[in-house]
Amino acid sequence: MSGVGLEKDTGPAPEAAGAAGALLELRDLHVCYGAIEALKGISLTVAEGEVVALLGANGAGKSTTLKAASGMLAPRTGEVLLRGERVDGIKSHELVHFGIGHVPEGRRVFARMSVLENLRMGAYRLRRPDPDDLDRVFSLFPVLARRRKQVSGTLSGGEQQMLAIGRALMGKPELLLLDEPSMGLAPLIVRQIFEILKEINAQGTTLLLVEQNASQALRLADRGYVLETGTVVMADAAPALLSDPRIRAAYLGEVPE
Numbered sequence: 001m002s003g004v005g006l007e008k009d010t011g012p013a014p015e016a017a018g019a020a021g022a023l024l025e026l027r028d029l030h031v032c033y034g035a036i037e038a039l040k041g042i043s044l045t046v047a048e049g050e051v052v053a054l055l056g057a058n059g060a061g062k063s064t065t066l067k068a069a070s071g072m073l074a075p076r077t078g079e080v081l082l083r084g085e086r087v088d089g090i091k092s093h094e095l096v097h098f099g100i101g102h103v104p105e106g107r108r109v110f111a112r113m114s115v116l117e118n119l120r121m122g123a124y125r126l127r128r129p130d131p132d133d134l135d136r137v138f139s140l141f142p143v144l145a146r147r148r149k150q151v152s153g154t155l156s157g158g159e160q161q162m163l164a165i166g167r168a169l170m171g172k173p174e175l176l177l178l179d180e181p182s183m184g185l186a187p188l189i190v191r192q193i194f195e196i197l198k199e200i201n202a203q204g205t206t207l208l209l210v211e212q213n214a215s216q217a218l219r220l221a222d223r224g225y226v227l228e229t230g231t232v233v234m235a236d237a238a239p240a241l242l243s244d245p246r247i248r249a250a251y252l253g254e255v256p257e
């Protein structure tokens with residue numbers, strides 16, 4: 001690769017590279033469930049190191065967008081690019097090798113397995129599981145270390161969410177997709193989860209975060225996209241979205257603390 005850096009003035013970056021330096025790029029994604037078109041041309045980018053929030057009402061297409069990005073759903077048309085490389089059509093279990101982790105809606109932990117077994121499941125696709133990953137998860141979530149032998153189905157909702165995030169981290173993702181990590185949790189636990197997400201990002205993991213809790217999400221995020229019925233209706237820096245009257249009316253109806 002040593003000669004590449006010398007060839008500086010060869011013109012603009014090729015079109016195929018898309019948004020320069022994007023870790024994830026979705027281009028004009030159309031996703032259907034049978035006759036229902038859930039995504040009607042979603043385009044968005046997530047740069048390395050960013051936290052990007054994906055907001056929108058129920059049924060807007062947030063989960064579908066994450067599922068298309070992580071290979072759980074194949075788009076009818078459109079492209080998913082990771083570092084400029086097409087990955088749509090690659091199955092989700094293969095995408096783990098490309099550095100995508102997905103924490104699905106509803107924290108699907110394996111209820112009958114212990115905490116430790118769940119975490120090991122997150123690493124099993126790696127060719128060489130790294131014991132440091134377990135230490136990292138336990139230092140982010142000390143409660144999981146204390147409860148490592150406990151059957152996961154008996155954990156609290158917040159602990160199960162932590163386990164779902166920890167399990168995804170065991171796959172060493174560069175990009176973590178999170179689908180409503182605060183859903184159904186008490187405010188104190190929600191704040192804890194957001195603090196930990198901030199730390200995960202500070203340690204170098206890029207985050208694409210779907211949230212109903214728009215206020216917390218936008219305070220963590222660098223940028224945000226708002227979806228409505230399968231299309232992007234707004235895209236801006238997080239502070240601009242936070243102070244936008246339309247966002248305040250639609251998503252921040254509650255008085256932000």
Ligand SMILES: Nc1ncnc2c1ncn2[C@@H]1O[C@H](COP(=O)(O)OP(=O)(O)OP(=O)(O)O)[C@@H](O)[C@H]1O
Nearest residue numbers: 033036038056057058059060061062063064065105
């Ligand atoms: N398995 C499915 N079969 C048929 N339609 C579906 C399916 N999953 C989602 N949809 C429809 O696709 C649209 C987008 O759904 P999606 O779950 O992506 O929305 P969402 O923004 O995540 O909503 P929520 O906030 O309720 O989680 C909705 O109209 C939904 O009814």
Ligand SMILES: [Mg+2]
Nearest residue numbers: 062063064105
């Ligand atoms: Mg959803």
